[in-house]
Amino acid sequence: MAHTSYYSCMENQIAELLQNSRRCAVLTGAGISAESGVPTFRGEEGLWGKFRPEELASMDAFMANPKMVWEWYNWRRQLMGDVKPNPGHHALADLEQIMPSFWVITQNVDGLHKMAGSGNILELHGNIHRNKCVKCNQLCGEDVDIDPDNIPTCTHCGGQLRPDVVWFGEMLDPVVINRAFAESEQADVFLSVGTSAVVHPAASLPMAARSEGAKLVEINPEPTPLTDLADISVRAKSGEFLPRVVEIVREHAGRG
Numbered sequence: 111m112a113h114t115s116y117y118s119c120m121e122n123q124i125a126e127l128l129q130n131s132r133r134c135a136v137l138t139g140a141g142i143s144a145e146s147g148v149p150t151f152r153g154e155e156g157l158w159g160k161f162r163p164e165e166l167a168s169m170d171a172f173m174a175n176p177k178m179v180w181e182w183y184n185w186r187r188q189l190m191g192d193v194k195p196n197p198g199h200h201a202l203a204d205l206e207q208i209m210p211s212f213w214v215i216t217q218n219v220d221g222l223h224k225m226a227g228s229g230n231i232l233e234l235h236g237n238i239h240r241n242k243c244v245k246c247n248q249l250c251g252e253d254v255d256i257d258p259d260n261i262p263t264c265t266h267c268g269g270q271l272r273p274d275v276v277w278f279g280e281m282l283d284p285v286v287i288n289r290a291f292a293e294s295e296q297a298d299v300f301l302s303v304g305t306s307a308v309v310h311p312a313a314s315l316p317m318a319a320r321s322e323g324a325k326l327v328e329i330n331p332e333p334t335p336l337t338d339l340a341d342i343s344v345r346a347k348s349g350e351f352l353p354r355v356v357e358i359v360r361e362h363a364g365r366g
């Protein structure tokens with residue numbers, strides 16, 4: 111991305127919004143992890159380009175063929191095994207340190223925001239590294255390898271273990287999604303970073319923020335259904351764009 115006047119103008123406009131923000135929330139999607147090497151879901155290179163989500167990421171698929179579902183999640187865990195947060199994740203962790211109130215609401219299950227140092231995180235779709243019981247939902251270990259031919263069972267009720275992620279057709283954890291709406295509705299600046307903004311209820315959060323008067327900022331190399339509704343929409347990669355915005359915010363904070 112050549113650093114043109116277009117980008118520096120956008121960087122300064124967004125930095126100014128952040129400098130004056132009392133409460134900020136950001137919704138992240140697979141795009142913020144793309145520069146870490148984690149495949150996104152949609153688009154020609156996306157995971158869903160190769161697989162049909164209903165065939166793998168659903169309770170029906172698991173009940174019909176738990177071995178196949180675990181083989182797919184083991185493959186995704188192996189993909190994520192050595193990925194690290196990229197400058198986009200670190201920039202959001204930095205903003206949490208600089209700004210009075212900053213929350214990361216993520217659709218991602220890769221755990222990279224926490225690894226980058228963010229503390230205020232809401233994981234809407236769970237975390238692929240955690241396992242839980244398919245029957246009683248009790249959490250059963252993190253980063254425990256699962257043998258698809260010998261799926262462990264819950265020590266509490268004997269149900270099979272599944273990944274602790276939200277599958278298609280499943281409800282999100284009401285505590286998490288309610289907090290996400292509360293932070294969005296109280297935000298004066300809302301960032302949408304690296305998401306196609308098509309999966310609800312996550313995709314409703316930017317509009318919830320905007321309906322309460324927040325300035326809506328989108329960072330994505332591609333346009334999305336949010337683009338025309340955003341106050342500022344930047345065609346940029348988050349790992350390249352966000353660090354420059356944070357530097358401007360930091361310089362301003364340093365000037366007191």
Ligand code: APR
Pocket residue numbers: 138139140141142144145150151152153156163217218235303304305306307308309329330331332334346347348349
């Ligand atoms: N920086 C910012 N955005 C990027 C980058 C990047 N470097 N690379 C790609 N993107 C954008 C793409 O343009 C796309 O709009 O990230 C977005 C990724 O969209 P999806 O693959 O649809 O991922 P996401 O929006 O997170 O999907 C939402 O759908 O499949 C379910 O549960 C799954 O959480 C996921 C949800």
